[in-house]
Amino acid sequence: MRTVILGGGESGVGAALLAKKKGMEVFLSDMGSIRENYRQLLIQNDIDFEEGMHTYEKILNADWIVKSPGVPKKADIILEINQKGIRLSSEIEFASEFTDSKIIAVTGSNGKTTTTSLIYHILKNDGLKVGLGGNIGKSFAKQVAEENHDYYVLEVSSFQLDDIQNFRPYISLLLNLSKDHLDQYNYDYEEYALAKFRITENQENDNFFIYNKDDEMSRNLLEKLEIKAKMLPFSTSETLAEGAYADEDRIFIQLHEEFSLKIEELALMGKHNVANSMAASIAGKLLNISNESIRNSLITFQAVEHRLELVSEINGVQYINDSKATNVNATYYALESMKKPTVWIVGGVDKGNDYTEIEELVKRKVKAIVCLGLDNQKIIDFFKDKKQAIYDTSSMEEAVAVCRNIAEKGDTVLLSPCCASFDLFENYEDRGKKFKEEVLKK
Missing domain, CATH: 3.40.50.720 (NAD(P)-binding Rossmann-like Domain)
Incomplete structure (x- = not known):
């Protein structure tokens, strides 16, 4: 062949x-x-x-x-x-044809990397032989060729799901949906959402599909689609008899028996991470991992680099690197979890962003906007009547210098760009790394 x-x-x-x-x-x-x-x-x-x-x-x-x-x-x-x-496949499709290991596959517009890494941590912490791949870690195909894992936890994008034929995870997770990469899907939100739902299209009734009951687009599509896998929801807004839910203080995992944990004990901060922690916990329970082991993993997990990562506190100002926020919805979650007046660094390559989604949060949480990109006009035009303090910068050095001048003791400087990074940086990792270097320069 x-x-x-x-x-x-x-x-x-x-x-x-x-x-x-x-x-x-x-x-x-x-x-x-x-x-x-x-x-x-x-x-x-x-x-x-x-x-x-x-x-x-x-x-x-x-x-x-x-x-x-x-x-x-x-x-x-x-x-x-x-x-x-000619048969055209993604790497995850290709590699999955050559392994009988159980695959746990995670997709969604936001939180994929964090949740995939958390599930991997839960399995590894329990002593299971597990590989991490897809969009993060080592190539899934390379691991199938050279290593011998019983489980693979894969972060899967819509682009990878576009090119599957038989890919069938044992457990699939769809965390949430928001308007992202619409330029690749004819600017049609439903077309993009359906690409994400392909994660479950080959699953049978001995497989599991974990989904977000609070997500409007997911609910709408689930009324139209025929899902064969056993469906398990999670919610931060309603009590569920099966799956997982949260109230003000605790998360509850309802599977076989109830298991709960105080939200303040979770290693991850922010409401969206309560949802991610619940989704990961359901996956852990499906793999028969004990409550105690899951609890330990949720408490000890260390956040993913470039995702709400605390870089340092300098002169009473917190600097947070959220370079991985390449769409408006990801930045929504970041701003939502800010507790202090925020100097917000935003900009890059716009993928058809609609900033109305974060308009209210910016009004409430942001004291100044620092645009970072080769062309910041769209952001400046949108926010110019809503915020007095808007700065136009075209290098990381300049952006961080402006932030230093504006930020006062008790403020937070947040890099959460809403945009792709390719105008000034190699990728979001390069952007996050350069931010950290500038912040830590003496």
């Missing part, structure tokens, strides 16, 4: 290694340049590859094509592949 991999990053090279191990003829193609460590892996494993181009005749003679999530689905090569009817 001839297998072609599009994209030479973590997921693409992982898929190439797995294909090679399974005795396939492998060719990898990347339109950009391949990083040196990945290039060396391909050479060491005698895998044929090209970079800086796509040679169509070498790609379109494949039996199976594996696409990295970074390759746009509207790219010319993808249109050609679809026209020819």
Whole structure:
């Protein structure tokens, strides 16, 4: 079988290694340049590859094509592949065909990384053999090729779900839905939401689907869709007989028996993380992990880098790195959890953002807006009549310097950009790292 991999990053090279191990003829193609460590892996494993181009005749003679999530689905090569009817899969689809391990897959517009990492922590803390992959950690395919885990916890994006055929997790989680990446889904919110729901489309009645009962779009679609998996809801607004819910003080997990924990004991801060902690706890209970072990994990978990990460407190000002907030809804959660007057750093590559969703929170919580991007006009135009203090900056150094001047003792400086990072940075990690470096400069 001839297998072609599009994209030479973590997921693409992982898929190439797995294909090679399974005795396939492998060719990898990347339109950009391949990083040196990945290039060396391909050479060491005698895998044929090209970079800086796509040679169509070498790609379109494949039996199976594996696409990295970074390759746009509207790219010319993808249109050609679809026209020819060649099987096109994401790395998670490809790798899942070669493992019998139980897969716990997490999707949603926000909180995916945190919840995936928390479930991984719960399983690992209980002594289970577990791998972490998908959008975070090591390539899922590479782990299937080289490691032997009983469980895989995967963070899965809508882009990866676009390219599945048979992917069937043992437990799937859909945390929430909000308008994100609409540029890739014809600016149609329902089309994007349905892409997320594909996480459960191949599940059968011996599988589980954990969902957010408070999420309006999820509720609407569940009325139309036929879900075969056993459905388990979580809610922060109503009491549930099965699943999980929260009141003002505690979370309650209702599965087999009741288990509860004080919210103030949770390692994660913010109302959205109460929901994430409940979703992760349901998954833990489904895998027969004891209440005591889950409790211990929820208390000891350390937050994900670039997600509401406290960088430092300097001269009485807290600096928080939420660079991973690349859409308005993620920033909504960040602002909602702010307890002090906030100097807010926002901006980057706008993905069709609608700032009305956070307008009220900005009025209540934000004392000054510091725009960080090459083109900040849309943000300035939206907030100029609502906030006096708006600053226009085009480098991290400049943005942090402005924040230092404005912020007073007892304030918080929050980097929560609402936008992608590609105008000034390599990715959101690079943006978060540069923020931390500037904050910590003496």
